[in-house]
Structure formats: structure tokens, C-alpha cells
Amino acid sequence: MKDILKYIESIREKIKNLIVGKTNMQIVLKYFNYKEFDSPDKKGSGKKYMDKDFLIRLDHARSIAGVPFKINSGYRTVKHNIDVGGVPESSHCKGNAVDISVNSSKDRLLILSALMETQFKRIGIGKNFIHCDSDSQKENAIWTYY
Numbered sequence: 001m002k003d004i005l006k007y008i009e010s011i012r013e014k015i016k017n018l019i020v021g022k023t024n025m026q027i028v029l030k031y032f033n034y035k036e037f038d039s040p041d042k043k044g045s046g047k048k049y050m051d052k053d054f055l056i057r058l059d060h061a062r063s064i065a066g067v068p069f070k071i072n073s074g075y076r077t078v079k080h081n082i083d084v085g086g087v088p089e090s091s092h093c094k095g096n097a098v099d100i101s102v103n104s105s106k107d108r109l110l111i112l113s114a115l116m117e118t119q120f121k122r123i124g125i126g127k128n129f130i131h132c133d134s135d136s137q138k139e140n141a142i143w144t145y146y
Helices: 002-019 045-049 052-065 078-083 105-117
Strands: 070-073 097-101 122-125 129-133 141-144
Touching (some): 052 105, 105 122
Antiparallel strands (some): 070 097
């Protein structure tokens, strides 16, 4: 019975990945390493679960901005999302969201401009980070965390 449940769960995961457009296809990122997107409690999760189209756009935004994007949070397991106080249905858990560290107003402007130029339409602005995601299940918006 345990083996059957394990098999069903693996099939369910494969179907879910196909539906949201995730594959094991590896893309070459110029500015990022897949490990930067790992959930702290699941090694290899950035490479396995981050949406490839999202990463290509993020890499392009980094090129345009001309400043480093330090990733504070990429993919999150449900457990890690709960541990950090993330919202239910977080885009991080779907592999199409990141939080980027920001240390100056100049960098904030460059990063925001690049994200908008690369068609990110969901952007959250915090005191020392910028959230961006491409979750098609949510309304396009720009918001603040303070």
C-alpha cells in the first residue's frame, strides 16, 4: 500500500509539473546559479522546481539592471513557507517568485526598471527587498510591504 501511495504521489507531481510548465530541462543562466533558488530545507529544489521561463526573464532583467541580484528567497517548500510566515498559495511554492535584496535607492530604481522592462507585472517593494513573480493565477499589481 505504501509503495502504491508513493507511486501515485510521483505521478501527481509529474502531472503538476507539466501543467505549470516545469520540466527537467536545464537552461544556462548567465547571472545566477540554481542553488540560489533552493528552499533552505530542500537541496536541489531551485533547479527542480523553479519555472524556467521565469528564470530566463529574471536573468534578462539582471542583464538590463547592471547590478547584482542577491536572491533572498526563491523556491519554498510549503513547510519553509509556513516557517517564514509566507502567505498561503505563495507564488514561491509554485516556483515563479523571488525576493531580491536591495541596499540602496539607486539599486532599487535599477532593479524595478529592469523588472518592468522584462514584463514582470507583479512586484512588491519592501524596505530592503523587492519581490517579483509571474503567477498567472493572481492579479497584476505593484504593492509595498510597509
